[in-house]
Amino acid sequence: MTSPAFPAVVRVVDSHTEGEPTRVVVDGWRQPAGSTMEARRDDLAAHWDHLRSAVVCEPRGHNAMVGALLTPPVSAGAAAGVIFFNNVGYLGMCGHGTIGVVRTLEHLGRIQIGQVRLDTPVGAVSAELAEDGSVTIRNVPSYCHAKDVAVDLPGLGRVVGDVAYGGNWFFLTHLEGMDVSLGNVDALTRVTLAIMEALRRQGVTGASGAEIDHVELAAPPARPDADGRNFVLCPGGAYDRSPCGTGTSAVMAALHARGKLAVGARWRQESVTGSLFTGWLEASEGQLIPHIRGMAYVTGEATLRFDPTDPFRAGFTAAG
Numbered sequence: 001m002t003s004p005a006f007p008a009v010v011r012v013v014d015s016h017t018e019g020e021p022t023r024v025v026v027d028g029w030r031q032p033a034g035s036t037m038e039a040r041r042d043d044l045a046a047h048w049d050h051l052r053s054a055v056v057c058e059p060r061g062h063n064a065m066v067g068a069l070l071t072p073p074v075s076a077g078a079a080a081g082v083i084f085f086n087n088v089g090y091l092g093m094c095g096h097g098t099i100g101v102v103r104t105l106e107h108l109g110r111i112q113i114g115q116v117r118l119d120t121p122v123g124a125v126s127a128e129l130a131e132d133g134s135v136t137i138r139n140v141p142s143y144c145h146a147k148d149v150a151v152d153l154p155g156l157g158r159v160v161g162d163v164a165y166g167g168n169w170f171f172l173t174h175l176e177g178m179d180v181s182l183g184n185v186d187a188l189t190r191v192t193l194a195i196m197e198a199l200r201r202q203g204v205t206g207a208s209g210a211e212i213d214h215v216e217l218a219a220p221p222a223r224p225d226a227d228g229r230n231f232v233l234c235p236g237g238a239y240d241r242s243p244c245g246t247g248t249s250a251v252m253a254a255l256h257a258r259g260k261l262a263v264g265a266r267w268r269q270e271s272v273t274g275s276l277f278t279g280w281l282e283a284s285e286g287q288l289i290p291h292i293r294g295m296a297y298v299t300g301e302a303t304l305r306f307d308p309t310d311p312f313r314a315g316f317t318a319a320g
Contacts, residue, residue: 004050006306006313012055013107015100017296018275019241022100023056025069026108028304032083036074037121041083041090044069050314052085057315060304063087063238066097074119079111081119087317088236092122093167095245095277095292099135102127103296122167134295141287142166142249144257145206151198159195162257166249166290169206170214171199180219180231180272185239188272192217192233216247226270236317242294243269243277249290252281256288263288 010028014021029051032040044052054060056067071081082101084091091097098118105111106129117126126138146163149171153159161173173195180188192215199205199212206212213235221229232240232247240247248269255261263283270276275294282289306313 004314006051006054006308008306010051010055010304010306012302012304013104013298014300014302015103015296015298017096017099017242018271018277018294019273020096021065021241021299022097022104022296023061023065023067024101024104025055025067026104029069031071032069037071037081037083037119040071040081041121044083044085045090052090053087053315053317054306054313055304055315056085057087057317059312060315061087063236063317064241066091066094068094068097068101070101075117075124078117078119078124079105083121086234086236087238090121091168091235093120093125093140093246095137095139095167095247095249096240096242096294096296098125098127098137098245099292099294100296102129102135102137103133103298107298134293136291136293137245138282139245139249139290139292140167142253142290143288144254147254147257149204151195151202151204153194153198156191156194159198162254163204163206163212164250164254165206166251166253167246168214169210169212170216170247170250171195171204171212172216172218172251172254174218178217178219180217180229181222182272185272188217188231189233189237189239192231193237196233214244214247216244216251218251221268221270223270223274223276226268226276228267229270229272231272239272241271241273242275243271245277245292245294248277248279248292252279252290253288256281
């Protein structure tokens with residue numbers, strides 16, 4: 001069997017968005033084939049998945065890290081294409097990652113204050129970089145797919161929530177008496193993993209059978225300037241340190257479907273770490289378009305090396 005090909009080095013820029021890390025690949029990775037972002041993502045998955053693992057998994061990364069490969073754009077006027085990935089696979093869209101990519105492009109001198117558009121596998125996403133460093137993304141259309149969906153968990157009983165789309169598929173629920181705090185992350189992770197497994201076992205999906213690969217628990221806010229607090233389990237078993245951009249989009253769509261959030265009204269979403277996104281919905285051509293604002297900070301630049309004698313050159317993860 002032929003060993004997978006590795007470049008000698010890959011250059012990356014690291015950042016965090018409200019606590020959640022993003023690693024942007026800026027050089028060294030062979031560009032994927034395809035005239036669309038979906039085709040490029042599929043080419044990565046088919047031929048270069050070992051690099052995904054090598055870049056974001058241990059020993060160079062960790063389970064909470066999200067990677068972003070920059071490509072040339074596929075649409076006129078876009079600053080770049082971007083493919084998001086994590087420790088177990090690929091993401092259609094990533095809100096915190098988009099904010100991190102925008103700040104990274106600014107850091108690299110490729111964009112300036114103002115509007116920017118990025119091509120992703122789920123469509124074009126626009127953003128605005130403000131003078132204070134905050135980034136507001138205009139996400140893909142979001143919606144509530146199903147309300148009051150019940151799943152049965154061994155030892156926990158029946159859990160009821162909504163299925164919503166915000167660029168990824170979410171099961172949104174609230175568990176009475178559950179402590180949504182950093183000190184309770186282990187228990188929160190166990191419960192949300194059990195919910196995700198129950199969704200799969202009981203055949204609960206998004207539209208057209210799409211897998212629900214995020215579970216979000218809602219709770220009252222801890223900070224006075226927030227409207228709600230969340231814990232978000234991501235694919236691969238890591239939790240989101242930020243309030244989750246696609247998750248906040250899904251929550252706002254579900255709240256709107258229940259008549260609890262008007263178009264244009266601000267929703268301030270606190271994360272389990274205490275960080276904050278501000279979001280609102282725009283109505284456009286019969287669709288709900290979420291806007292998410294947050295801060296990202298460049299934390300470092302690195303050159304990743306791939307020694308051919310390294311037994312962990314392709315990375316490893318404990319995630320199932």
